[in-house]
Amino acid sequence: MQATASVSRDDERRVFGAQMARLGVRLLNKYGRVLQCEACEATWCPQPAADGSLPRGFWRCPNRCNW
Numbered sequence: 086m087q088a089t090a091s092v093s094r095d096d097e098r099r100v101f102g103a104q105m106a107r108l109g110v111r112l113l114n115k116y117g118r119v120l121q122c123e124a125c126e127a128t129w130c131p132q133p134a135a136d137g138s139l140p141r142g143f144w145r146c147p148n149r150c151n152w
């Protein structure tokens with residue numbers, strides 16, 4: 086995701102949260118480091134890459150609810 090000067094961190098988090106909600110995933114803490122599946126309530130912690138970006142498909146439930 087490309088950050089721009091006009092987008093605050095709060096705005097980024099709101100957009101990110103909305104995207105996750107569409108995928109059936111909840112953010113369990115304010116840093117968005119713990120995700121929970123709304124279908125089966127499994128939780129997981131996606132590990133960011135060295136540059137801080139999250140891996141492709143990090144939002145996928147380990148039980149494949151939203152694959």
Ligand SMILES: [Zn+2]
Pocket residue numbers: 122123124125126127146147148149150151
């Ligand atoms: Zn699930």
